[in-house]
């Protein structure tokens with residue numbers, strides 16, 4: 001199994017390192033605070049947000065409960081529309097399939113549009129090993145690729161880089177990958193975008209194979225949906241002759257109509273826009289328009305293991321909007337890299353330990369990388385109760401018990417006394433000894449207060465009792481002040 | 493065992509807790525959300541579309557259908573376009589006055605050839621007011637997906653009010669999933685540098701939208717016919 005960030009230190013060590021990096025913290029703080037405010041405004045614009053959220057959550061939940069049926073239907077629809085469907089039980093198989101498909105075209109390079117699934121399986125590395133070069137074309141992915149870096153955010157993988165750093169990366173690395181950065185490149189975002197446009201255009205124009213992920217796949221019609229901003233997605237989806245899309249099983253939705261919910265909630269929740277600049281929808285192949293061959297690789301890689309847990313399965317509803325990252329006080333301080341996977345932040349803390357299991361130190365410590373403040377649940381457009389799943393996973397780390405790994409029922413041994421437990425406890429201590437990480441979450445936290453478990457179940461209960469889960473006040477001071485103007489209006 | 497059987501088998505075992513008579517799709521999804529947000533006249537809906545397009549830096553022009561040839565010729569000239577991509581089914585009158593060399597949208601054209609063309613003129617399938625979105629479905633006058641992508645300047649004609657809907661749900665009702673669809677909301681943009689929106693990455697950096705039809709602009713009474721109002725710049 002290809003796990004991207006092998007040898008990652010456990011969460012607390014990585015988080016501590018990030019805290020010591022002032023530039024990184026500044027970049028992250030600036031970016032997350034900006035997007036938070038914008039998102040709130042974009043959400044406030046639609047009066048029926050609560051109903052849309054409920055519908056989105058139920059569509060996903062229903063689909064997951066009948067996933068076998070919808071996957072078979074999807075396969076049938078895609079095939080009928082001229083596409084070919086492949087199934088991959090794990091990362092290695094998915095990489096084998098994509099490598100073979102690229103080789104069959106006779107090409108030795110592919111253009112890629114940002115895709116979490118292909119990062120998760122380490123596709124670029126697998127292709128590289130087979131002599132195929134994969135060019136990332138999303139601006140942030142390009143920054144990460146050129147900087148030989150790791151993604152730190154779902155939506156904006158280079159969120160930890162500021163404009164001056166980006167300019168330096170472009171200046172030093174672009175030439176090694178193709179067209180060099182223009183002479184005298186400044187750090188203005190417009191100039192940086194222009195440099196990326198020029199650098200990538202030559203790659204788009206000559207590309208014969210495109211690789212993408214998918215935001216949604218419609219079972220009844222076989223329609224694939226990719227939501228993006230820059231137009232690099234459209235380039236990869238329409239210019240090449242062969243298109244290979246790698247998508248997690250959970251990306252399927254039952255009907256065409258279901259898109260009306262997610263096309264409203266996803267853009268507002270992720271980039272805080274009424275609508276993102278470009279959305280592409282295609283169904284199989286179309287004569288004379290776009291790729292002549294379309295392959296869909298359906299990826300399991302731990303998803304069915306996640307599905308097997310009745311509490312944990314809700315993590316598969318995620319539409320990767322990244323709103324939970326942007327509000328998370330722990331993410332803001334720890335940085336995306338500390339989560340040791342392509343899925344950082346609150347969603348990463350519940351997804352990675354389920355996709356990969358809780359055997360490694362990093363995965364065992366992730367469920368503790370949270371103050372359970374509940375802000376992530378509040379903003380989630382598909383109402384994933386992240387705190388609930390975190391508690392469930394803590395229980396699994398501490399107590400062990402039945403779980404499913406790679407399709408097999410297993411009984412996990414309690415981590416007690418093992419390195420994994422120590423890593424987990426260090427993560428918890430890290431959270432509790434950084435009161436600023438707790439404080440920032442409070443305002444939202446008290447709104448989500450009912451969600452916050454008072455104690456952990458089972459042996460975890462003893463653990464929480466001795467370790468003082470800090471109380472979240474019913475109404476934080478600042479809210480009380482704003483509401484009452486310092487008590488003056490209290491009597492009204 | 494194939495990976496297909498393996499994966500489907502895992503899914504079925506994972507869902508052992510789901511009862512045979514689980515709530516069916518039709519009853520499982522509450523559809524209490526709005527079909528559109530607010531109540532607007534057709535004119536107000538068109539106005540909202542103009543506002544939202546402009547908010548994302550598209551440039552909006554208006555004219556009567558008969559004035560399209562003059563307006564389009566003027567926009568192409570102002571841009572300094574030497575060549576213009578022309579999709580099949582575009583009303584020939586639209587480009588009757590235009591100077592740039594017309595380049596037909598052909599399956600055989602290479603991306604390099606498209607890259608050498610300055611502008612593209614298309615119609616659209618539907619426009620969504622609440623989100624400021626144009627949807628192209630490859631129908632007559634819209635062309636292959638790539639022709640509205642590679643050139644740096646896109647002029648898109650929307651027939652108002654008939655091609656304008658208020659909301660995303662209404663747009664999906666009008667569209668067919670069997671066609672390749674491109675939803676366009678403003679010129680290409682990125683938020684990847686410090687989460688600031690910067691217009692202009694890989695798609696057309698200039699998007700001009702022409703409302704064709706007789707819709708009096710709200711508060712714009714007295715604007716003489718034939719002087720297209722532009723917002724957004």
Ligand code: SF4
Pocket residue numbers: 317318319320321322323324325347376379380381382383384
């Ligand atoms: S868990 Fe919810 S808020 Fe977080 S990325 Fe997924 S959908 Fe968005």
